[in-house]
Amino acid sequence: MTVHTTPTRPPIPPHVPPHLVRDYDLLSWTMPGSPDPYDFFASLHGDARVFYNATSNTLYDAHPKGVWVFTRAEDIRTALQAPDIFSSVGTVPFSSMIGETWPLIPIEQDPPLHSAYRAVLNGIFSPQKMKVLESWVRGCAADLIEKLRPNGGCDFLEEFARQFPVAIFMQLMGLPAADTDQFNTWEIELLHSQDFARQSQATRAIADYLRALIARRKVEPADDLITLCINAKVEGRPVSDDEIIGMCFLLFIAGLDTVTAALGMQFRYLAMNPEAQARLRADPTQVPNAIEELLRRFSTIISSRFVTRDVEWAGAQMKAGDRVLFVTMLANLDPAEFDEPMKVDFERSDIRHVAFLYGPHRCIGSHLARRELIIAIEEWLARVPEFRLAEGPVPQAHAGGVFSLDRLELAWS
Numbered sequence: 001m002t003v004h005t006t007p008t009r010p011p012i013p014p015h016v017p018p019h020l021v022r023d024y025d026l027l028s029w030t031m032p033g034s035p036d037p038y039d040f041f042a043s044l045h046g047d048a049r050v051f052y053n054a055t056s057n058t059l060y061d062a063h064p065k066g067v068w069v070f071t072r073a074e075d076i077r078t079a080l081q082a083p084d085i086f087s088s089v090g091t092v093p094f095s096s097m098i099g100e101t102w103p104l105i106p107i108e109q110d111p112p113l114h115s116a117y118r119a120v121l122n123g124i125f126s127p128q129k130m131k132v133l134e135s136w137v138r139g140c141a142a143d144l145i146e147k148l149r150p151n152g153g154c155d156f157l158e159e160f161a162r163q164f165p166v167a168i169f170m171q172l173m174g175l176p177a178a179d180t181d182q183f184n185t186w187e188i189e190l191l192h193s194q195d196f197a198r199q200s201q202a203t204r205a206i207a208d209y210l211r212a213l214i215a216r217r218k219v220e221p222a223d224d225l226i227t228l229c230i231n232a233k234v235e236g237r238p239v240s241d242d243e244i245i246g247m248c249f250l251l252f253i254a255g256l257d258t259v260t261a262a263l264g265m266q267f268r269y270l271a272m273n274p275e276a277q278a279r280l281r282a283d284p285t286q287v288p289n290a291i292e293e294l295l296r297r298f299s300t301i302i303s304s305r306f307v308t309r310d311v312e313w314a315g316a317q318m319k320a321g322d323r324v325l326f327v328t329m330l331a332n333l334d335p336a337e338f339d340e341p342m343k344v345d346f347e348r349s350d351i352r353h354v355a356f357l358y359g360p361h362r363c364i365g366s367h368l369a370r371r372e373l374i375i376a377i378e379e380w381l382a383r384v385p386e387f388r389l390a391e392g393p394v395p396q397a398h399a400g401g402v403f404s405l406d407r408l409e410l411a412w413s
Protein backbone atom coordinates (compact mmCIF):
# COMPACT_ATOMS: atom_id res chain seq x y z
CA MET A 1 0.00 0.00 0.00
CA THR A 2 1.19 3.48 -0.76
CA VAL A 3 -0.02 6.31 1.40
CA HIS A 4 0.42 9.49 -0.63
CA THR A 5 0.96 12.70 1.23
CA THR A 6 -1.27 15.56 0.18
CA PRO A 7 0.03 17.91 -2.53
CA THR A 8 -1.38 21.10 -1.05
CA ARG A 9 -2.00 21.60 2.60
CA PRO A 10 -4.60 24.19 3.59
CA PRO A 11 -3.73 26.31 6.66
CA ILE A 12 -4.39 24.59 9.98
CA PRO A 13 -6.89 26.63 12.06
CA PRO A 14 -5.51 28.03 15.34
CA HIS A 15 -7.84 25.95 17.54
CA VAL A 16 -6.21 22.71 16.30
CA PRO A 17 -3.16 21.74 18.41
CA PRO A 18 -0.13 20.63 16.30
CA HIS A 19 0.10 17.25 18.07
CA LEU A 20 -3.28 16.26 16.62
CA VAL A 21 -2.46 17.19 12.99
CA ARG A 22 -1.95 14.34 10.48
CA ASP A 23 -1.26 14.25 6.74
CA TYR A 24 -2.95 11.14 5.41
CA ASP A 25 -4.54 11.26 1.97
CA LEU A 26 -7.33 8.72 2.08
CA LEU A 27 -8.45 9.78 -1.39
CA SER A 28 -5.57 8.42 -3.38
CA TRP A 29 -3.87 5.67 -1.47
CA THR A 30 -3.54 2.52 -3.53
CA MET A 31 -3.10 -1.17 -2.97
CA PRO A 32 0.14 -2.25 -4.68
CA GLY A 33 2.72 -3.34 -2.16
CA SER A 34 0.16 -4.29 0.45
CA PRO A 35 -1.83 -7.48 0.44
CA ASP A 36 -4.45 -5.78 2.56
CA PRO A 37 -5.43 -2.13 2.11
CA TYR A 38 -7.26 -2.26 5.45
CA ASP A 39 -3.92 -2.54 7.31
CA PHE A 40 -3.76 1.24 7.10
CA PHE A 41 -7.06 1.73 8.93
CA ALA A 42 -6.17 -0.92 11.52
CA SER A 43 -2.91 0.89 12.23
CA LEU A 44 -4.80 4.06 13.20
CA HIS A 45 -6.12 2.52 16.43
CA GLY A 46 -2.65 3.06 17.85
CA ASP A 47 -3.12 6.77 17.14
CA ALA A 48 -5.07 9.40 19.11
CA ARG A 49 -8.83 9.02 19.79
CA VAL A 50 -9.35 11.87 17.39
CA PHE A 51 -6.94 13.61 15.01
CA TYR A 52 -7.16 16.45 12.52
CA ASN A 53 -6.32 15.39 8.96
CA ALA A 54 -4.84 18.33 7.11
CA THR A 55 -6.93 17.87 3.96
CA SER A 56 -10.46 16.66 3.53
CA ASN A 57 -10.81 13.35 1.78
CA THR A 58 -14.34 13.87 0.60
CA LEU A 59 -14.94 13.87 -3.13
CA TYR A 60 -17.24 16.83 -3.32
CA ASP A 61 -15.25 19.72 -1.91
CA ALA A 62 -14.26 22.35 -4.44
CA HIS A 63 -11.97 23.80 -1.74
CA PRO A 64 -10.85 20.97 0.53
CA LYS A 65 -10.14 21.84 4.15
CA GLY A 66 -8.95 19.81 7.09
CA VAL A 67 -11.23 17.34 8.85
CA TRP A 68 -11.50 15.74 12.27
CA VAL A 69 -11.38 11.93 12.31
CA PHE A 70 -12.55 9.77 15.24
CA THR A 71 -10.62 6.51 15.48
CA ARG A 72 -12.61 4.58 18.11
CA ALA A 73 -15.94 2.78 17.55
CA GLU A 74 -17.43 4.08 20.77
CA ASP A 75 -16.70 7.74 19.93
CA ILE A 76 -18.02 7.24 16.39
CA ARG A 77 -21.31 5.79 17.65
CA THR A 78 -21.78 8.41 20.35
CA ALA A 79 -21.18 11.29 17.94
CA LEU A 80 -23.52 9.83 15.31
CA GLN A 81 -26.27 9.87 17.90
CA ALA A 82 -25.82 13.59 18.53
CA PRO A 83 -27.13 15.20 15.30
CA ASP A 84 -27.67 18.48 17.17
CA ILE A 85 -23.86 18.74 17.42
CA PHE A 86 -22.80 16.76 14.32
CA SER A 87 -25.16 17.91 11.58
CA SER A 88 -25.76 16.38 8.15
CA VAL A 89 -26.95 19.61 6.52
CA GLY A 90 -24.82 20.58 3.50
CA THR A 91 -22.57 17.52 3.66
CA VAL A 92 -23.06 16.29 0.07
CA PRO A 93 -23.84 19.45 -1.92
CA PHE A 94 -24.44 18.11 -5.43
CA SER A 95 -27.18 20.64 -6.25
CA SER A 96 -24.89 23.62 -5.51
CA MET A 97 -22.58 22.34 -8.27
CA ILE A 98 -25.28 23.35 -10.75
CA GLY A 99 -26.49 26.49 -8.97
CA GLU A 100 -29.56 24.80 -7.44
CA THR A 101 -30.55 24.33 -3.80
CA TRP A 102 -32.34 20.97 -3.39
CA PRO A 103 -30.77 18.94 -0.57
CA LEU A 104 -30.25 15.20 -0.78
CA ILE A 105 -33.19 13.78 1.15
CA PRO A 106 -33.07 12.49 3.85
CA ILE A 107 -29.29 12.23 4.13
CA GLU A 108 -28.72 16.01 4.36
CA GLN A 109 -31.50 16.61 6.89
CA ASP A 110 -31.34 16.64 10.68
CA PRO A 111 -34.16 15.49 12.97
CA PRO A 112 -37.05 16.26 13.30
CA LEU A 113 -37.59 16.95 9.54
CA HIS A 114 -35.37 13.96 8.77
CA SER A 115 -37.88 11.58 10.43
CA ALA A 116 -40.75 12.93 8.31
CA TYR A 117 -38.84 12.16 5.11
CA ARG A 118 -37.79 8.73 6.39
CA ALA A 119 -41.47 7.95 6.86
CA VAL A 120 -42.06 8.59 3.12
CA LEU A 121 -39.11 6.40 2.10
CA ASN A 122 -40.11 3.60 4.48
CA GLY A 123 -42.95 2.90 2.03
CA ILE A 124 -40.44 2.16 -0.72
CA PHE A 125 -38.33 -0.17 1.38
CA SER A 126 -41.16 -1.97 3.15
CA PRO A 127 -40.67 -5.73 3.60
CA GLN A 128 -43.58 -6.36 1.19
CA LYS A 129 -41.96 -4.28 -1.57
CA MET A 130 -38.62 -5.99 -0.99
CA LYS A 131 -40.24 -9.41 -1.21
CA VAL A 132 -41.71 -8.55 -4.62
CA LEU A 133 -38.30 -7.29 -5.75
CA GLU A 134 -36.43 -10.34 -4.45
CA SER A 135 -37.22 -12.81 -7.22
CA TRP A 136 -36.49 -10.13 -9.82
CA VAL A 137 -33.10 -9.46 -8.17
CA ARG A 138 -32.26 -13.17 -8.19
CA GLY A 139 -33.18 -13.48 -11.87
CA CYS A 140 -31.08 -10.44 -12.70
CA ALA A 141 -28.01 -11.89 -10.90
CA ALA A 142 -28.47 -15.25 -12.62
CA ASP A 143 -28.73 -13.63 -16.09
CA LEU A 144 -25.58 -11.56 -15.60
CA ILE A 145 -23.60 -14.56 -14.30
CA GLU A 146 -24.77 -16.88 -17.08
CA LYS A 147 -23.43 -14.39 -19.65
CA LEU A 148 -19.97 -14.43 -18.01
CA ARG A 149 -19.65 -18.07 -17.03
CA PRO A 150 -18.53 -19.51 -20.39
CA ASN A 151 -15.71 -16.93 -20.63
CA GLY A 152 -13.55 -18.48 -17.88
CA GLY A 153 -12.99 -15.05 -16.36
CA CYS A 154 -14.14 -11.44 -16.22
CA ASP A 155 -13.49 -7.99 -14.89
CA PHE A 156 -15.87 -8.54 -12.00
CA LEU A 157 -16.23 -4.84 -11.24
CA GLU A 158 -17.12 -3.84 -14.77
CA GLU A 159 -19.12 -6.86 -15.83
CA PHE A 160 -21.04 -7.70 -12.67
CA ALA A 161 -20.59 -5.43 -9.64
CA ARG A 162 -21.57 -2.24 -11.52
CA GLN A 163 -24.26 -3.72 -13.76
CA PHE A 164 -26.15 -5.51 -10.99
CA PRO A 165 -27.10 -2.56 -8.69
CA VAL A 166 -27.85 -0.24 -11.63
CA ALA A 167 -30.30 -2.78 -13.04
CA ILE A 168 -31.97 -3.06 -9.61
CA PHE A 169 -32.13 0.74 -9.27
CA MET A 170 -33.86 1.00 -12.68
CA GLN A 171 -36.39 -1.64 -11.59
CA LEU A 172 -36.96 -0.02 -8.17
CA MET A 173 -37.53 3.38 -9.75
CA GLY A 174 -39.69 2.01 -12.58
CA LEU A 175 -37.26 3.37 -15.19
CA PRO A 176 -36.93 1.83 -18.68
CA ALA A 177 -34.18 -0.78 -18.97
CA ALA A 178 -33.16 0.96 -22.22
CA ASP A 179 -31.80 3.88 -20.14
CA THR A 180 -29.54 1.64 -18.01
CA ASP A 181 -26.33 2.42 -19.95
CA GLN A 182 -27.05 6.12 -19.63
CA PHE A 183 -27.38 5.81 -15.84
CA ASN A 184 -24.20 3.74 -15.74
CA THR A 185 -22.33 6.52 -17.53
CA TRP A 186 -23.73 9.18 -15.22
CA GLU A 187 -22.73 7.14 -12.20
CA ILE A 188 -19.13 6.88 -13.38
CA GLU A 189 -18.93 10.61 -14.16
CA LEU A 190 -20.50 11.57 -10.87
CA LEU A 191 -18.74 9.26 -8.46
CA HIS A 192 -15.51 8.27 -10.20
CA SER A 193 -14.32 11.09 -12.45
CA GLN A 194 -13.06 13.16 -9.47
CA ASP A 195 -13.45 16.08 -11.86
CA PHE A 196 -15.68 18.93 -10.73
CA ALA A 197 -16.80 19.92 -14.28
CA ARG A 198 -17.75 16.35 -15.24
CA GLN A 199 -19.52 15.79 -11.92
CA SER A 200 -21.51 19.00 -12.47
CA GLN A 201 -22.51 17.96 -16.00
CA ALA A 202 -23.72 14.57 -14.77
CA THR A 203 -25.63 16.23 -11.91
CA ARG A 204 -27.34 18.56 -14.39
CA ALA A 205 -28.23 15.66 -16.72
CA ILE A 206 -29.73 13.54 -13.92
CA ALA A 207 -31.71 16.47 -12.46
CA ASP A 208 -33.11 17.28 -15.95
CA TYR A 209 -34.02 13.62 -16.53
CA LEU A 210 -35.81 13.43 -13.16
CA ARG A 211 -37.67 16.75 -13.72
CA ALA A 212 -39.00 15.52 -17.07
CA LEU A 213 -40.02 12.22 -15.49
CA ILE A 214 -41.84 13.92 -12.60
CA ALA A 215 -43.79 16.05 -15.10
CA ARG A 216 -44.76 12.89 -17.04
CA ARG A 217 -45.80 10.96 -13.95
CA LYS A 218 -48.05 13.82 -12.78
CA VAL A 219 -50.04 13.29 -15.97
CA GLU A 220 -49.60 9.50 -16.21
CA PRO A 221 -49.22 8.01 -12.70
CA ALA A 222 -47.56 4.58 -12.47
CA ASP A 223 -46.82 2.01 -9.77
CA ASP A 224 -43.34 3.41 -9.23
CA LEU A 225 -41.21 5.39 -6.86
CA ILE A 226 -41.69 8.79 -8.52
CA THR A 227 -45.48 8.44 -8.32
CA LEU A 228 -45.19 7.36 -4.68
CA CYS A 229 -43.17 10.53 -3.96
CA ILE A 230 -45.63 12.73 -5.90
CA ASN A 231 -48.50 11.42 -3.76
CA ALA A 232 -46.57 11.60 -0.47
CA LYS A 233 -47.11 14.21 2.24
CA VAL A 234 -44.46 15.61 4.57
CA GLU A 235 -45.65 17.43 7.68
CA GLY A 236 -49.13 17.49 6.17
CA ARG A 237 -48.21 19.13 2.84
CA PRO A 238 -47.43 17.63 -0.60
CA VAL A 239 -43.79 17.00 -1.48
CA SER A 240 -42.33 19.57 -3.94
CA ASP A 241 -40.60 18.65 -7.22
CA ASP A 242 -37.24 19.68 -5.74
CA GLU A 243 -37.81 17.38 -2.78
CA ILE A 244 -38.61 14.50 -5.14
CA ILE A 245 -35.39 15.18 -7.05
CA GLY A 246 -33.48 15.22 -3.73
CA MET A 247 -34.91 11.82 -2.78
CA CYS A 248 -34.44 10.12 -6.16
CA PHE A 249 -30.96 11.56 -6.69
CA LEU A 250 -29.95 10.22 -3.29
CA LEU A 251 -31.30 6.75 -4.06
CA PHE A 252 -29.23 6.83 -7.24
CA ILE A 253 -25.95 7.67 -5.51
CA ALA A 254 -26.67 5.72 -2.30
CA GLY A 255 -27.69 2.42 -3.82
CA LEU A 256 -25.19 1.90 -6.64
CA ASP A 257 -21.57 2.55 -5.74
CA THR A 258 -22.07 1.25 -2.22
CA VAL A 259 -23.19 -2.16 -3.45
CA THR A 260 -20.50 -2.22 -6.17
CA ALA A 261 -17.80 -1.46 -3.60
CA ALA A 262 -19.02 -4.12 -1.15
CA LEU A 263 -19.26 -6.74 -3.91
CA GLY A 264 -15.74 -5.91 -5.09
CA MET A 265 -14.18 -6.27 -1.63
CA GLN A 266 -16.13 -9.42 -0.80
CA PHE A 267 -15.41 -11.23 -4.07
CA ARG A 268 -11.75 -10.25 -3.86
CA TYR A 269 -11.59 -11.95 -0.47
CA LEU A 270 -13.35 -15.08 -1.80
CA ALA A 271 -11.08 -15.21 -4.87
CA MET A 272 -8.02 -15.12 -2.60
CA ASN A 273 -9.45 -17.74 -0.20
CA PRO A 274 -10.71 -20.85 -2.01
CA GLU A 275 -11.37 -22.58 1.33
CA ALA A 276 -13.91 -19.83 2.16
CA GLN A 277 -15.65 -20.45 -1.18
CA ALA A 278 -15.69 -24.19 -0.46
CA ARG A 279 -17.28 -23.62 2.95
CA LEU A 280 -20.09 -21.51 1.58
CA ARG A 281 -20.66 -23.89 -1.34
CA ALA A 282 -20.89 -26.82 1.10
CA ASP A 283 -23.28 -24.95 3.41
CA PRO A 284 -25.07 -21.98 1.80
CA THR A 285 -26.97 -21.34 5.05
CA GLN A 286 -23.73 -19.73 6.27
CA VAL A 287 -23.92 -17.03 3.59
CA PRO A 288 -25.98 -14.45 5.56
CA ASN A 289 -23.60 -14.47 8.57
CA ALA A 290 -20.61 -14.53 6.22
CA ILE A 291 -21.96 -11.38 4.56
CA GLU A 292 -22.22 -9.62 7.94
CA GLU A 293 -18.62 -10.56 8.71
CA LEU A 294 -17.43 -9.41 5.27
CA LEU A 295 -19.38 -6.15 5.63
CA ARG A 296 -17.57 -5.62 8.94
CA ARG A 297 -14.10 -6.65 7.84
CA PHE A 298 -14.19 -4.85 4.49
CA SER A 299 -16.51 -1.89 5.06
CA THR A 300 -16.28 0.90 2.55
CA ILE A 301 -18.05 4.08 3.60
CA ILE A 302 -16.55 7.33 4.84
CA SER A 303 -19.30 9.75 5.84
CA SER A 304 -19.14 13.26 7.24
CA ARG A 305 -20.91 15.82 9.44
CA PHE A 306 -20.47 19.51 10.28
CA VAL A 307 -19.99 20.65 13.88
CA THR A 308 -22.86 23.00 14.80
CA ARG A 309 -21.31 24.74 17.82
CA ASP A 310 -18.00 24.97 19.62
CA VAL A 311 -17.60 21.79 21.62
CA GLU A 312 -15.01 19.59 23.31
CA TRP A 313 -15.34 16.02 22.05
CA ALA A 314 -13.05 13.03 22.67
CA GLY A 315 -10.55 15.50 24.14
CA ALA A 316 -10.42 17.81 21.10
CA GLN A 317 -11.68 21.40 20.86
CA MET A 318 -13.91 21.58 17.79
CA LYS A 319 -15.35 24.79 16.35
CA ALA A 320 -18.71 25.37 14.68
CA GLY A 321 -18.28 24.72 10.95
CA ASP A 322 -15.50 22.10 11.34
CA ARG A 323 -16.05 18.93 9.33
CA VAL A 324 -15.80 15.48 10.93
CA LEU A 325 -15.25 12.26 9.00
CA PHE A 326 -16.89 9.04 10.15
CA VAL A 327 -14.76 6.21 8.81
CA THR A 328 -16.73 2.97 9.09
CA MET A 329 -13.52 0.95 8.57
CA LEU A 330 -12.13 2.41 11.80
CA ALA A 331 -15.17 1.47 13.88
CA ASN A 332 -15.38 -2.00 12.35
CA LEU A 333 -11.72 -2.86 12.94
CA ASP A 334 -11.51 -1.47 16.47
CA PRO A 335 -9.86 -4.10 18.75
CA ALA A 336 -11.82 -2.68 21.69
CA GLU A 337 -14.97 -3.77 19.89
CA PHE A 338 -14.02 -7.04 18.14
CA ASP A 339 -11.65 -9.88 19.09
CA GLU A 340 -8.98 -10.26 16.41
CA PRO A 341 -10.65 -7.65 14.22
CA MET A 342 -8.50 -8.37 11.14
CA LYS A 343 -9.49 -12.05 11.15
CA VAL A 344 -12.36 -13.07 8.86
CA ASP A 345 -14.50 -15.44 10.90
CA PHE A 346 -17.74 -16.58 9.27
CA GLU A 347 -18.86 -17.95 12.63
CA ARG A 348 -18.37 -14.70 14.53
CA SER A 349 -21.51 -14.02 16.56
CA ASP A 350 -23.18 -10.72 17.41
CA ILE A 351 -21.43 -8.77 14.65
CA ARG A 352 -22.41 -5.22 15.66
CA HIS A 353 -20.74 -3.53 12.72
CA VAL A 354 -21.39 0.00 11.48
CA ALA A 355 -20.97 -0.66 7.74
CA PHE A 356 -24.41 0.96 7.34
CA LEU A 357 -23.52 3.59 9.92
CA TYR A 358 -25.40 4.27 13.13
CA GLY A 359 -27.98 6.68 14.53
CA PRO A 360 -30.85 8.38 12.68
CA HIS A 361 -29.23 8.12 9.22
CA ARG A 362 -28.50 4.41 9.42
CA CYS A 363 -28.85 3.10 5.86
CA ILE A 364 -32.50 2.77 4.93
CA GLY A 365 -31.54 0.46 2.04
CA SER A 366 -29.61 -1.96 4.27
CA HIS A 367 -32.21 -4.70 3.96
CA LEU A 368 -32.15 -4.48 0.16
CA ALA A 369 -28.35 -4.22 0.16
CA ARG A 370 -28.02 -7.35 2.27
CA ARG A 371 -30.37 -9.25 -0.04
CA GLU A 372 -28.38 -8.10 -3.08
CA LEU A 373 -25.10 -9.25 -1.53
CA ILE A 374 -26.50 -12.58 -0.35
CA ILE A 375 -28.15 -13.32 -3.69
CA ALA A 376 -25.00 -12.35 -5.63
CA ILE A 377 -22.85 -14.81 -3.65
CA GLU A 378 -25.46 -17.57 -3.67
CA GLU A 379 -26.02 -17.35 -7.41
CA TRP A 380 -22.34 -16.98 -8.19
CA LEU A 381 -21.26 -20.00 -6.11
CA ALA A 382 -24.08 -22.08 -7.56
CA ARG A 383 -23.04 -21.31 -11.15
CA VAL A 384 -19.31 -20.58 -11.30
CA PRO A 385 -16.62 -23.12 -10.29
CA GLU A 386 -13.79 -22.21 -7.92
CA PHE A 387 -12.47 -18.79 -8.93
CA ARG A 388 -9.24 -16.93 -8.27
CA LEU A 389 -7.59 -13.58 -8.96
CA ALA A 390 -6.46 -13.56 -12.60
CA GLU A 391 -2.80 -13.11 -13.49
CA GLY A 392 -2.16 -9.56 -14.54
CA PRO A 393 -3.03 -6.18 -13.14
CA VAL A 394 -3.17 -5.95 -9.35
CA PRO A 395 -6.61 -4.76 -8.21
CA GLN A 396 -6.58 -1.01 -7.83
CA ALA A 397 -8.54 0.81 -5.17
CA HIS A 398 -9.54 4.39 -4.62
CA ALA A 399 -11.05 5.97 -1.56
CA GLY A 400 -13.40 8.88 -1.20
CA GLY A 401 -16.89 8.76 0.20
CA VAL A 402 -16.84 5.13 -0.91
CA PHE A 403 -13.67 3.03 -0.81
CA SER A 404 -13.85 0.86 -3.89
CA LEU A 405 -11.81 -1.30 -6.21
CA ASP A 406 -11.50 0.09 -9.74
CA ARG A 407 -11.14 -3.34 -11.33
CA LEU A 408 -11.03 -6.95 -10.20
CA GLU A 409 -9.99 -9.55 -12.77
CA LEU A 410 -11.24 -13.02 -11.85
CA ALA A 411 -10.51 -16.37 -13.55
CA TRP A 412 -11.92 -19.90 -13.32
CA SER A 413 -11.45 -23.14 -15.26
Ligand code: HEM
Nearest residue numbers: 106107254255258259262301303356357361363364365369
Ligand atom coordinates in the same frame (compact mmCIF):
# COMPACT_ATOMS: atom_id res chain seq x y z
C1 HEM B 1 -23.61 -2.45 0.79
C2 HEM B 1 -24.38 -1.46 0.38
C3 HEM B 1 -24.64 -0.21 1.17
C4 HEM B 1 -23.89 0.39 2.12
C5 HEM B 1 -22.54 -0.07 2.69
C6 HEM B 1 -24.62 1.58 2.55
C7 HEM B 1 -24.18 2.45 3.53
C8 HEM B 1 -24.87 3.56 3.95
C9 HEM B 1 -24.40 4.46 4.97
C10 HEM B 1 -23.08 4.34 5.70
C11 HEM B 1 -25.35 5.41 5.13
C12 HEM B 1 -25.32 6.59 6.10
C13 HEM B 1 -24.69 7.79 5.46
C14 HEM B 1 -24.69 9.00 6.32
O1 HEM B 1 -25.47 9.12 7.26
O2 HEM B 1 -23.91 9.91 6.06
C15 HEM B 1 -26.41 5.13 4.21
C16 HEM B 1 -27.56 5.87 4.09
C17 HEM B 1 -28.51 5.65 3.11
N1 HEM B 1 -28.56 4.59 2.23
FE1 HEM B 1 -27.24 3.07 2.12
N2 HEM B 1 -25.76 1.68 1.84
C18 HEM B 1 -25.83 0.61 0.98
C19 HEM B 1 -26.84 0.33 0.09
C20 HEM B 1 -27.96 1.10 -0.10
C21 HEM B 1 -29.01 0.81 -1.03
C22 HEM B 1 -29.06 -0.42 -1.92
C23 HEM B 1 -29.90 1.83 -0.96
C24 HEM B 1 -31.17 2.07 -1.72
C25 HEM B 1 -31.45 1.66 -2.91
C26 HEM B 1 -29.43 2.76 0.05
C27 HEM B 1 -30.07 3.92 0.42
C28 HEM B 1 -29.67 4.75 1.44
C29 HEM B 1 -30.38 5.95 1.83
C30 HEM B 1 -31.66 6.49 1.21
C31 HEM B 1 -29.65 6.50 2.88
C32 HEM B 1 -29.98 7.78 3.65
C33 HEM B 1 -30.64 7.42 4.96
C34 HEM B 1 -30.87 8.63 5.84
O3 HEM B 1 -30.23 9.66 5.65
O4 HEM B 1 -31.70 8.53 6.74
N3 HEM B 1 -28.24 2.28 0.55
N4 HEM B 1 -26.10 3.98 3.50
